[in-house]
Amino acid sequence: MATLRLGDIAPDFEQESSAGKIRFHEFLGDSWGVLFSHPADFTPVCTTELGYTAKLADEFAKRGVKVIAVSVDGNDSHKEWIADINDTQKTTVNFPILADEDRKVSELYDMIHPNASTTVTVRSVFIIDPAKKVRLTITYPASTGRNFNEILRVIDSLQLTDSHSVATPVNWEDGQDVIIVPSLKDPEVIKQKFPKGYTEVRPYLRITPQPNK
Numbered sequence: 628m629a630t631l632r633l634g635d636i637a638p639d640f641e642q643e644s645s646a647g648k649i650r651f652h653e654f655l656g657d658s659w660g661v662l663f664s665h666p667a668d669f670t671p672v673c674t675t676e677l678g679y680t681a682k683l684a685d686e687f688a689k690r691g692v693k694v695i696a697v698s699v700d701g702n703d704s705h706k707e708w709i710a711d712i713n714d715t716q717k718t719t720v721n722f723p724i725l726a727d728e729d730r731k732v733s734e735l736y737d738m739i740h741p742n743a744s745t746t747v748t749v750r751s752v753f754i755i756d757p758a759k760k761v762r763l764t765i766t767y768p769a770s771t772g773r774n775f776n777e778i779l780r781v782i783d784s785l786q787l788t789d790s791h792s793v794a795t796p797v798n799w800e801d802g803q804d805v806i807i808v809p810s811l812k813d814p815e816v817i818k819q820k821f822p823k824g825y826t827e828v829r830p831y832l833r834i835t836p837q838p839n840k
Contacts, residue, residue: 631761633762643702643726644695645702659782659786660753661755662695662751665696669708676775680696695722698724699733754782793805794806804834806832807825809831
Protein backbone atom coordinates (compact mmCIF):
# COMPACT_ATOMS: atom_id res chain seq x y z
CA MET A 628 0.00 0.00 0.00
CA ALA A 629 1.33 3.42 -0.96
CA THR A 630 2.16 5.79 1.88
CA LEU A 631 0.77 9.32 1.72
CA ARG A 632 3.54 11.88 1.95
CA LEU A 633 3.52 15.62 2.50
CA GLY A 634 2.62 17.41 -0.71
CA ASP A 635 0.68 14.46 -2.13
CA ILE A 636 -2.89 15.05 -3.28
CA ALA A 637 -5.27 13.69 -0.63
CA PRO A 638 -7.17 10.80 -2.24
CA ASP A 639 -10.76 11.58 -3.13
CA PHE A 640 -13.51 9.17 -2.12
CA GLU A 641 -17.25 8.78 -1.76
CA GLN A 642 -18.50 7.30 1.51
CA GLU A 643 -21.58 7.23 3.70
CA SER A 644 -21.49 9.31 6.87
CA SER A 645 -23.59 10.47 9.79
CA ALA A 646 -24.45 13.52 7.64
CA GLY A 647 -25.27 11.60 4.44
CA LYS A 648 -23.09 10.59 1.51
CA ILE A 649 -19.79 12.50 1.39
CA ARG A 650 -17.74 13.19 -1.73
CA PHE A 651 -14.56 14.23 -0.01
CA HIS A 652 -13.07 16.82 -2.37
CA GLU A 653 -16.51 18.30 -2.94
CA PHE A 654 -17.08 18.41 0.82
CA LEU A 655 -13.81 20.31 1.33
CA GLY A 656 -14.45 22.80 -1.48
CA ASP A 657 -12.01 25.69 -1.06
CA SER A 658 -11.53 25.05 2.65
CA TRP A 659 -8.73 23.50 4.63
CA GLY A 660 -9.59 20.10 6.07
CA VAL A 661 -8.79 17.86 9.02
CA LEU A 662 -9.49 14.16 8.49
CA PHE A 663 -8.99 12.06 11.60
CA SER A 664 -9.68 8.40 12.36
CA HIS A 665 -11.06 6.58 15.37
CA PRO A 666 -10.50 2.91 16.27
CA ALA A 667 -14.19 2.26 16.96
CA ASP A 668 -17.46 3.74 18.19
CA PHE A 669 -18.22 3.83 21.91
CA THR A 670 -14.55 3.88 22.87
CA PRO A 671 -13.63 6.17 25.76
CA VAL A 672 -10.69 8.10 24.32
CA CYS A 673 -12.51 8.75 21.02
CA THR A 674 -15.54 10.00 22.89
CA THR A 675 -13.44 12.69 24.60
CA GLU A 676 -11.71 13.59 21.33
CA LEU A 677 -14.90 14.04 19.33
CA GLY A 678 -16.48 16.02 22.15
CA TYR A 679 -13.51 18.37 22.36
CA THR A 680 -13.41 18.78 18.56
CA ALA A 681 -17.07 19.79 18.61
CA LYS A 682 -16.29 22.42 21.24
CA LEU A 683 -13.61 23.85 18.92
CA ALA A 684 -16.13 24.48 16.11
CA ASP A 685 -15.65 28.26 16.21
CA GLU A 686 -11.85 27.91 16.21
CA PHE A 687 -11.89 25.70 13.13
CA ALA A 688 -14.45 27.94 11.41
CA LYS A 689 -12.43 31.13 11.82
CA ARG A 690 -9.46 29.37 10.19
CA GLY A 691 -11.60 28.15 7.29
CA VAL A 692 -11.21 24.50 8.27
CA LYS A 693 -13.73 21.66 7.79
CA VAL A 694 -13.43 18.69 10.14
CA ILE A 695 -14.41 15.13 9.28
CA ALA A 696 -13.93 11.96 11.34
CA VAL A 697 -13.82 8.33 10.24
CA SER A 698 -14.63 5.08 12.04
CA VAL A 699 -15.04 1.56 10.67
CA ASP A 700 -18.45 1.21 12.32
CA GLY A 701 -21.77 1.90 10.58
CA ASN A 702 -24.16 4.82 10.61
CA ASP A 703 -26.65 3.30 13.05
CA SER A 704 -23.83 2.92 15.54
CA HIS A 705 -22.54 6.43 14.76
CA LYS A 706 -25.90 8.02 15.49
CA GLU A 707 -26.19 6.28 18.85
CA TRP A 708 -22.60 7.18 19.66
CA ILE A 709 -23.07 10.84 18.73
CA ALA A 710 -25.98 11.04 21.18
CA ASP A 711 -23.69 9.56 23.82
CA ILE A 712 -20.89 12.01 23.02
CA ASN A 713 -23.27 14.96 23.20
CA ASP A 714 -24.54 13.78 26.57
CA THR A 715 -21.26 12.85 28.25
CA GLN A 716 -19.14 15.69 26.82
CA LYS A 717 -21.83 18.41 27.11
CA THR A 718 -21.57 19.49 23.50
CA THR A 719 -23.12 18.94 20.07
CA VAL A 720 -21.16 17.00 17.44
CA ASN A 721 -21.39 19.25 14.40
CA PHE A 722 -19.24 17.47 11.82
CA PRO A 723 -19.63 14.22 9.83
CA ILE A 724 -18.34 10.83 10.96
CA LEU A 725 -17.64 8.61 7.97
CA ALA A 726 -19.17 5.13 8.19
CA ASP A 727 -16.19 3.27 6.76
CA GLU A 728 -17.51 -0.28 7.14
CA ASP A 729 -15.89 -1.42 3.88
CA ARG A 730 -12.54 0.12 4.95
CA LYS A 731 -12.40 2.17 1.73
CA VAL A 732 -11.16 5.36 3.40
CA SER A 733 -9.06 3.52 5.98
CA GLU A 734 -7.15 1.74 3.24
CA LEU A 735 -6.80 4.80 0.99
CA TYR A 736 -5.24 6.68 3.89
CA ASP A 737 -3.31 3.71 5.35
CA MET A 738 -5.08 3.99 8.70
CA ILE A 739 -5.01 0.28 9.59
CA HIS A 740 -1.61 -0.80 10.88
CA PRO A 741 -1.65 -4.61 11.13
CA ASN A 742 1.07 -4.81 13.77
CA ALA A 743 -1.12 -2.64 16.02
CA SER A 744 -4.52 -4.07 15.03
CA THR A 745 -5.82 -5.88 11.97
CA THR A 746 -9.39 -4.62 12.39
CA VAL A 747 -9.42 -1.04 13.68
CA THR A 748 -7.72 2.17 12.66
CA VAL A 749 -4.92 3.88 14.54
CA ARG A 750 -5.40 7.56 15.44
CA SER A 751 -4.39 9.18 12.17
CA VAL A 752 -4.59 12.92 11.48
CA PHE A 753 -4.32 14.56 8.07
CA ILE A 754 -4.33 18.31 7.52
CA ILE A 755 -5.23 19.10 3.92
CA ASP A 756 -4.98 22.50 2.24
CA PRO A 757 -7.42 24.10 -0.25
CA ALA A 758 -5.39 22.66 -3.15
CA LYS A 759 -6.16 19.20 -1.66
CA LYS A 760 -2.52 18.65 -0.74
CA VAL A 761 -1.57 16.78 2.43
CA ARG A 762 0.27 19.26 4.64
CA LEU A 763 0.61 17.30 7.89
CA THR A 764 0.28 13.70 9.03
CA ILE A 765 0.38 12.50 12.64
CA THR A 766 -0.19 8.95 13.82
CA TYR A 767 -0.99 8.17 17.44
CA PRO A 768 -1.50 4.79 19.08
CA ALA A 769 -5.05 3.85 20.02
CA SER A 770 -4.32 4.33 23.72
CA THR A 771 -3.25 8.00 23.41
CA GLY A 772 -5.70 10.84 22.88
CA ARG A 773 -4.68 13.53 20.44
CA ASN A 774 -3.84 17.14 21.29
CA PHE A 775 -6.25 19.22 19.22
CA ASN A 776 -4.69 22.44 20.46
CA GLU A 777 -1.54 21.26 18.67
CA ILE A 778 -3.55 20.61 15.50
CA LEU A 779 -4.88 24.19 15.62
CA ARG A 780 -1.33 25.45 16.25
CA VAL A 781 -0.04 23.67 13.15
CA ILE A 782 -2.89 25.07 11.04
CA ASP A 783 -1.98 28.57 12.26
CA SER A 784 1.63 27.95 11.29
CA LEU A 785 0.78 26.54 7.86
CA GLN A 786 -1.56 29.40 7.01
CA LEU A 787 0.94 32.01 8.18
CA THR A 788 3.97 30.52 6.44
CA ASP A 789 2.04 30.05 3.20
CA SER A 790 1.38 33.79 3.00
CA HIS A 791 4.66 35.20 4.42
CA SER A 792 8.34 34.40 3.99
CA VAL A 793 8.69 33.00 7.50
CA ALA A 794 8.96 29.78 9.47
CA THR A 795 7.74 29.22 13.02
CA PRO A 796 10.21 28.26 15.77
CA VAL A 797 9.98 25.64 18.49
CA ASN A 798 6.77 25.75 20.57
CA TRP A 799 5.54 28.75 18.56
CA GLU A 800 1.98 29.92 19.09
CA ASP A 801 -0.06 32.48 17.17
CA GLY A 802 1.11 36.02 17.95
CA GLN A 803 4.68 35.11 18.87
CA ASP A 804 7.87 36.01 16.99
CA VAL A 805 8.77 34.08 13.85
CA ILE A 806 11.88 33.35 11.79
CA ILE A 807 12.69 34.93 8.42
CA VAL A 808 13.38 32.11 5.94
CA PRO A 809 17.13 31.73 5.19
CA SER A 810 16.53 31.94 1.42
CA LEU A 811 15.48 35.59 1.75
CA LYS A 812 18.69 37.61 1.57
CA ASP A 813 18.03 40.92 -0.24
CA PRO A 814 18.10 43.68 2.45
CA GLU A 815 15.61 45.86 0.57
CA VAL A 816 13.15 43.02 0.16
CA ILE A 817 13.52 42.10 3.84
CA LYS A 818 12.93 45.72 4.85
CA GLN A 819 9.79 45.85 2.71
CA LYS A 820 8.41 42.53 3.95
CA PHE A 821 9.27 43.10 7.62
CA PRO A 822 8.78 46.80 8.45
CA LYS A 823 8.88 46.03 12.19
CA GLY A 824 12.53 45.04 11.79
CA TYR A 825 14.29 41.91 12.99
CA THR A 826 17.00 40.64 15.29
CA GLU A 827 19.89 38.78 13.65
CA VAL A 828 21.05 36.12 16.11
CA ARG A 829 23.06 34.52 13.32
CA PRO A 830 22.95 35.23 9.57
CA TYR A 831 20.70 32.19 9.20
CA LEU A 832 18.63 32.90 12.34
CA ARG A 833 16.70 36.17 12.09
CA ILE A 834 13.80 36.77 14.47
CA THR A 835 10.95 39.13 13.62
CA PRO A 836 7.49 39.92 15.02
CA GLN A 837 4.67 37.92 13.43
CA PRO A 838 3.78 39.84 10.21
CA ASN A 839 -0.01 39.77 10.46
CA LYS A 840 -0.24 40.89 14.10
